[in-house]
Amino acid sequence: MKKFLTMFVLSAFLASTAFAQGAIKIGANWNLADITGNHGSKGAMLAVEEINKAGGVLGKQLQLVIVDDEGKGDKGVAAIEKLVTVDKVDFLIGGMSSAVALAQVPTMKKYQKVVVSTGAASYLVENALGADADWYFHLHPWDYTQGASYLEGWTAIRNKxxxxxxxxxxxxxxxxxxxxSSYDSSKKMFEKDFQFDGESFKSAALGGGDYTAMIEKAKEYKPDIFLWAGYDADALPMLEQAKAMRFSPPLFVGAPPGWPKDFGKSKLADNVTLYGMWAPSINDVNPVSKKFYDAFVAKYKEEPATYFGPLAYSAVYVLAEGIKRAGSLDSTAVIKALEQTKYLSALGETISFSPSNVIKHQGIRNQKILQWQNGRQEVIWPFEVQTRPPVYPFPAWK
Amino acid sequence: MKKPANYIFPLALIFAGGLLPVFLGAYPQAVARSVFTFMALAISWDMLLRSGQISFGIAGFFGLGSYTAIILSVRAGVAPVVAMLSAAAFAALVAFLLGFLVLRLRSTYFSITTLALGEIFKVIIHNWSSFTGGPEGLVLPQVVFGGKSSSLYWLSYAILLFAVGASVLFEKSKMHFSLTAIRNNEIAARTSGINIFANLLIAFTASSLIQGLVGGVHVMSYGFAMPDTAFDANYTLLPLAMALLGGIHSTWGPIIGALLLGVISEYLKLMIPYGHLLVYGLIIILVILFMPRGIYGLIKKERSKRNG
Incomplete structure (x- = not known):
């Protein structure tokens, strides 16, 4: 028995060493206690599994090492230090919070590993990176490119x-x-073409949850479109209070980074418009999205609740294809290869990189305009991936 | 008088701590920096607690220090060392002035007021956008020492040693007897001729000075400050949990607590990526329930039992 155990431990050790030596290591960090990081990491693991099943990259298997950044700057820095110096990863992916990304920038600059980032919307991150950070590939839109896409979207909807x-x-x-930052960039963007006003509120996620003063001001303003930028915890209580105060603007739009898991099941959700990069309805018009969705549900027995699932899934594919094109793990070659990216993603659009205000490699620029219709998020803009026409106006409360 | 041999262990520990970057890589150094930050905050909290006053204002003075350092650095181009020292000085000055008002209060009233002070600092910084950067905060063009791991380690280690030194000074000086007397019975302490207000003011100012200094060092090491992150409630809650776990009313207690919780949290994170916070929370609850005096309290009890 003892001999058998010794043999087993020895062979397991040798196998793991051989695997680690042959693998291409990708380091990733997300806040795993948050739904965005939880589903983001699961999306990335799914992509790695699929790529490995299909034979890997350059004849090697991919190995994903995930570290929880807990949504805190110091933990995010420690995560990068561990991934680079202990796990000796070849590339980095991941991220969500702009604050974590800001703390990580000096460490990333120190190691200059190729990064395919899935988070950080704040322009401050771009400023901190600087124009020389050619190793940084940013998939998530910046706050100002998102703002520009909303303007484009609403103008297109108004015209159509x-x-x-x-x-x-x-x-x-x-x-x-x-x-x-959402307010500042939107104000700058929309003020030219629209009459614009706003009011702040304390998010339920940060100990608030009373929106009555803000709703009162909005009601007085009589907007054609009412938008809110907050967190998932605000979604239902804000609708409840809007209902109680009989506030039903023609368009009720929410823009949190993620929605409560069962928001669509609430009767209040119907015809609420939202911003996002992905919704399961995109499966109807995009085969990559359907492939991702089916595989995710089969593996994890749950539906991807935020766009961070398909975004992280896409990040792994973008990186894997870049490595394939480069034919090596050399950073300069991979950067050049990633610059050639044209990847039809599960998000319903082709990802490629071009310069933004500061950095050289910005991926996705637009968010989509979606609407809850009969418990499902339907795409109403861009029209090329539209799954349903918009329901207008937002019905008065009964 | 203590025998010279009694100093050997602490001195060896200080020396060993300083040598760690020679043997450890960047990752353990990054974890250690985080542990040192919370350790210094836990020690500073305990320094005031020895008077019986429970402060919930750690995050407030930490945030105030963070913003003092980054504003001086970004707006006035002040050198990092001066910015960090100014963070300590400004937090101490604010605490000293506010002390005249808040130190009239006792028990829960004092605790709630210190909690509110932190919120007030946050609201001012949040709304004074033109100067503080508002909710989006401020970003440094470059972190101190160019982000070199060992230098950042030694910087946070030096700040920790300063906090430990201040705490030991409190323990070994007349302050210790004054604060203990105030904690045990304020009326009796006053009757014995102890200047209650002066002692509380010194303790409040000194603990806030350390909290401001730690905030200043933290912001210069990570390169940015936002109201939501600089005044994060974790900077109050974690040091409290660490001191309670390690044992209050001592320097060793917060050190043990911060070391254990810091290392355990990192270990659990690597072992149980999805769910470590649940286990971590459970450990804190169990230890506080079953070891109300903390680990150091238990050690002291065992030691005194053995000595008869």
Whole structure:
């Protein structure tokens, strides 16, 4: 028995060493206690599994090493240090919070590993990186490119559906960095073409949850479109209070990074419009999205609840294809190869990289405009991936 | 008087701590920096607690120090060392001035007021956008020492030693007897001729100075400050949990607590990536329930039992 155990342990050790030596190591960090990081990491693991089943990359298997950044800057820095110096990863992916990314930038600059980032919307991250960070490939849109896409989207919707009147816009924003930067960039963007006003609120996620003063101001303003930028915890209580105060603007739009898991099951959700990069309805018009969705549900027995699932899944594929094109793990070659990326992603669009305001490699620029219709998020813009026309106006509360 | 042999262990420990970057890689150094940050905060919290006053204002003075350092650095181009020292000085000055108001309060009233002070600092910084960067915060063009791991380690280690030194000074000086007397019975302490207000003011100012200094060092090491992160409630809650776990009213208690919780949290994270926070929380609850005096309290009890 003892001999058998010794043999077993020895062979397991040799196998793992051989595997580790032959593998291409990808280091990743997300906040795993948060739904975005939880589903993001699962999306990435799924992509690695698929690629390995299909023979790997350059004849080697991919190995994904995930470290929880807990949504904290110091933990995010420790995660990068561990991935680079202990796990000796070849590449880095992941991320969600802009604050974590800001703390990580100096460490990333120190090692200059090729990074395919799935998070960080704040322009401050781009400023901190600087124009020389050619090793940084940013998939998630920046706050200002998102703002520009909303302007483009609403203008296109207004032009296509003349019955939809959008002149007066009201933006309710959570008082933290996320909400304030959304407000500032939207104001700058929309003020030229729309009448614009706004009011802050304390998010339920940060100990708030009373929206009555903000709703009162919005009601007085009589907006054609009411937008709110907050967190998933605000979604239902804000609708409850809007209902109680009989506030039903023609367009009720929410822009949190993620929605509560069962939001669609609530009766209040119907015809609420939202911003996002992905929804399961995209499966109807995009085969990659369907492939991702089916595999995710089969593996994890749950539906991807946020766009971070398909985004992280895409990040692994983008990187794997870049390595394949480069034909080696050399950073310079992989950077050049990634610059040639044209990847039809599960998000319903082809990912390629071009310069943004500061960095050289910006991937996705747009968010989509979606709407809850009969418990499902339908895409109403961009029209090329539209799954349903918009329901307008948002019905008055009964 | 203590025998010289009694100093050998602490001195060896200090020396060994300083040598760690020679043997450890960047990752353990990064974890150690985080542990040192919370350790220094836990020690500073305990320094005031020895008077019986429970402060919930750690995050407030930590955030105030963070913003003092980054504003001086970004707006006035002040050198990092000066910015960090100014963070300590400003937090101490604010605590000293506010002390005249808040140190009239006792028990829960004092605790709630210190919690509110932190919130007030946060609201001011949040709304004074033109100067503080508002909710989006401020970013340094470069972190101190160019982000070199060993230098950052030694910097946070030096700050920790400063906090330990201040705490030991409190323990070994007349302050210790004054604060203990105030904690045990304020009326009796006053009757014995102890200047209650002066002692509380010194303890409050000194603990806030350390919290401001730690905030200043933290912001210069990570390169940015936002109200949500600089005034994060974790900077109050974690040091409290660490001191309670290690044992209050001592320097060793917070050191043991911070070391254990810091290392356990990192270990659990690597072992149980999805669910480590649950186990971590459970450990804290169990230890506080079954070891109310903390680990150091238990050690002291065992030692005194053995000595009869």
């Amino acid at each position: 559906y003349p019955n939809i009147k959008i002149d007066r816009m009201f933006l309710a924003y959570e008082e933290g960095a996320f909400g304030k």
